[in-house]
Amino acid sequence: MVSKRVVIIIALILVFFLPGCWSRTEVETLAIVTNIGIDTVEQDGHVKFLLTANIIRPPLAGGGTQGGGSGAGKPVYWRVASLGDTLSDAERNLNLRIPRRIFYGHLRFVVINEKVARKGLADIIDYLHRNMRIRPRVLLLLTPEKAFDTLIRQAELEPDLARMIDEMDRMALSRSSKAFIDDLAHTTGQLTASGIDPLVAGITPIESPPTEPEGKPVKVIRINRGGAFRVDKFVGWLDSDEVRGYLLGIGKAQSGPFSITLKPHSHKDVNIMMTRATGKIKVDTDGDEVTAVIEISAEGDLSEFHTTEEIATDEGMKILGQKFSDAIKTEVMKAVKKSKELKSDIFGFGAALHRDNPAEWKRFEKHWYEVLPRIKVTVKVTAYVRRTGMTAEPFKPE
Amino acid sequence: MKLIEEGKISGSQFMWLLVTIVLPTAVLFIPALTIKYSGTSAWISGGVFTTIWAFIIVWVASTLGERFPGMTLVDYSSLILGKFPGKLVGAFYIFVLVLTVAIVVREFGEFLVSSFMQQTPIFVFNFLLIALAASAVRNGIEVIARMNHFVVSLMFFALIFIFTLVFSEADFKNLYPIFEGGILPIFRGFFTPMGWAGELFLIFILMPYLNNYREAKYAGYKAALMLGVIMSIDIVIALAVFGQQAADYVFPVHTLATYISIAGFLERVEAFILALWVAGITMKVSIWYYCAVIVAARTFNLQDYKPVVLPLGVICLTWSITIFDNITQLVEHFDIAWIGFSLTFEFIVPALLLLIAVLRKKRGAEKGR
Numbered sequence: 068m069v070s071k072r073v074v075i076i077i078a079l080i081l082v083f084f085l086p087g088c089w090s091r092t093e094v095e096t097l098a099i100v101t102n103i104g105i106d107t108v109e110q111d112g113h114v115k116f117l118l119t120a121n122i123i124r125p126p127l128a129g130g131g132t133q134g135g136g137s138g139a140g141k142p143v144y145w146r147v148a149s150l151g152d153t154l155s156d157a158e159r160n161l162n163l164r165i166p167r168r169i170f171y172g173h174l175r176f177v178v179i180n181e182k183v184a185r186k187g188l189a190d191i192i193d194y195l196h197r198n199m200r201i202r203p204r205v206l207l208l209l210t211p212e213k214a215f216d217t218l219i220r221q222a223e224l225e226p227d228l229a230r231m232i233d234e235m236d237r238m239a240l241s242r243s244s245k246a247f248i249d250d251l252a253h254t255t256g257q258l259t260a261s262g263i264d265p266l267v268a269g270i271t272p273i274e275s276p277p278t279e280p281e282g283k284p285v286k287v288i289r290i291n292r293g294g295a296f297r298v299d300k301f302v303g304w305l306d307s308d309e310v311r312g313y314l315l316g317i318g319k320a321q322s323g324p325f326s327i328t329l330k331p332h333s334h335k336d337v338n339i340m341m342t343r344a345t346g347k348i349k350v351d352t353d354g355d356e357v358t359a360v361i362e363i364s365a366e367g368d369l370s371e372f373h374t375t376e377e378i379a380t381d382e383g384m385k386i387l388g389q390k391f392s393d394a395i396k397t398e399v400m401k402a403v404k405k406s407k408e409l410k411s412d413i414f415g416f417g418a419a420l421h422r423d424n425p426a427e428w429k430r431f432e433k434h435w436y437e438v439l440p441r442i443k444v445t446v447k448v449t450a451y452v453r454r455t456g457m458t459a460e461p462f463k464p465e
Numbered sequence: 466m467k468l469i470e471e472g473k474i475s476g477s478q479f480m481w482l483l484v485t486i487v488l489p490t491a492v493l494f495i496p497a498l499t500i501k502y503s504g505t506s507a508w509i510s511g512g513v514f515t516t517i518w519a520f521i522i523v524w525v526a527s528t529l530g531e532r533f534p535g536m537t538l539v540d541y542s543s544l545i546l547g548k549f550p551g552k553l554v555g556a557f558y559i560f561v562l563v564l565t566v567a568i569v570v571r572e573f574g575e576f577l578v579s580s581f582m583q584q585t586p587i588f589v590f591n592f593l594l595i596a597l598a599a600s601a602v603r604n605g606i607e608v609i610a611r612m613n614h615f616v617v618s619l620m621f622f623a624l625i626f627i628f629t630l631v632f633s634e635a636d637f638k639n640l641y642p643i644f645e646g647g648i649l650p651i652f653r654g655f656f657t658p659m660g661w662a663g664e665l666f667l668i669f670i671l672m673p674y675l676n677n678y679r680e681a682k683y684a685g686y687k688a689a690l691m692l693g694v695i696m697s698i699d700i701v702i703a704l705a706v707f708g709q710q711a712a713d714y715v716f717p718v719h720t721l722a723t724y725i726s727i728a729g730f731l732e733r734v735e736a737f738i739l740a741l742w743v744a745g746i747t748m749k750v751s752i753w754y755y756c757a758v759i760v761a762a763r764t765f766n767l768q769d770y771k772p773v774v775l776p777l778g779v780i781c782l783t784w785s786i787t788i789f790d791n792i793t794q795l796v797e798h799f800d801i802a803w804i805g806f807s808l809t810f811e812f813i814v815p816a817l818l819l820l821i822a823v824l825r826k827k828r829g830a831e832k833g834r
Contacts, residue, residue: 255710256707425642
């Protein structure tokens, strides 16, 4: 029994060695990257990657207890960039400049320059997927300027760009459905699947007038478009209305304002706030013709009414519903038209055909991008206006 | 007839052992390997076909075991084929089992190194796993079975956790078209999980330790069915969330776990999942290791199986390091070599033994133990 006691004592002593220092990583040795930007630069005849990273600014030494003293004026993030032959090379080259280990575990989004995206996204996606720290939920964005410049733009209301984009992603579909930020896993899925192409959210860099009294103009971003791809190459932009048309078509749109013209005015006089929507795509073939039907059903509430007509009648609501579905239809058709123009199958007509009729898909697969602009698309919308808000009839000034 | 070990397990413990024999590594590797060939029909090859195959394996292995109640593999193969060929069968199974332990340990190490701890040498993981399993094996089948009962519940919890939390991301449109390209791709996709489902052949090695040997067949069928259901769900969810691209991930289930995000705060749960998973793989290795040890002890007519534990452990450990040069070899091994090889020891040899036993009208004493 003595031996057993000895064993137990040794085991207990060994416990002290367990929380050891082998391969430890202290948080003070990490450079926590919240977003990266990817550009390409030509140098000595070679195309090199320019990797820009936003890193959370570590608290200044000794400033810990003073609570906000150091953080008041300065942004909490910090931009560094470095060149490399490949993205991994550029990533490690960052460490020639900064003394901390690049840590991707908290990466929130990746901004890709439009020109880089035109050449193809596959290389970048590969880099992102191979890294075990980068999560499949990382958001992807396109920017027309250098990603290097985008990453120093000011975040609004949130302390840094990462959190701002994160919140905007969460809000986009439930507020306006005019923008949609997709993540790495989905984009890759659409990239690798045949018959469907990705749509990546696009940034518009803007210079805003001062945002505070006696302030200077600030450089901010707006996410108001979508970059359509053909296979993995960026081919063109959809504006925010077209993005909503796209979202309605694929059934992702949730809410959003629709301004419509009830009377032949010069301006739009009614607004209907969509509250929910579903969308479904069916594709069929007839000989060499491909036909697609996009079925959408939507509901909305009246949120603004600029004429003095009586509207709170069953008849009035039906008319509004009709106008509402026309507005949806127009938007979807615009997106479809853009998709055909750009020869980018963002709606996934090919994938829908593949699902419903694999044999027919085989026939069209080879020359799908020639078929795409010829697809006859019909949009069927059933939309209802359910409620009128807190007032029934419009106020009549007399 | 000596059993070498006096441990006895109940029918339900036996069933859970069978589940653990297959599940921990199958869930990690099978989705990618089947989706690669069968595409959207992967759940048919990985779930439905494999279940049918598992039923066949269970039938062969348990019928063989039932013919010779209370006898170990080496004993009855000596009875069926004669003393020397019987020992050869024993030797063959030592080789097979040790090899499988080495492969499973390597899978475990590769998984940990590539998805969690890149800096750590794979030797560390393999050594720790073998050491842990060796201690379990020394304690005998009863301890393994009881521990397994507990660990299986953890594993099921982990799986249900992943599947339910990621369910909101699933898009079942990704499952269509079914049967694209006919039956051939489905069969090609079936070959890899076939080897996994066939691992249930261990029934005929573990059967003598069952309280009542008649429960083996039923327990085997239940385990096969359960595995079929889990694998189908596994593949369906991986497909529905990631689509065809799931085939490009090395460990789709791990990627699923990293994809979980509920209400913006329930995220990054994969480390928690991993903790449960490590327990599962440890059990799997322990069971295989145990089988290797008792077959070895019986083949060499030892009185006790404990002296064999350490040497076999060292062989497994060394082999697990040297067997593959890189992870691609590991995946290719399952993709190509594993098919014919697993078919041999999981189906052909047991089936031949059974056939010869029937032809030569050999059977064990009816009384059993």
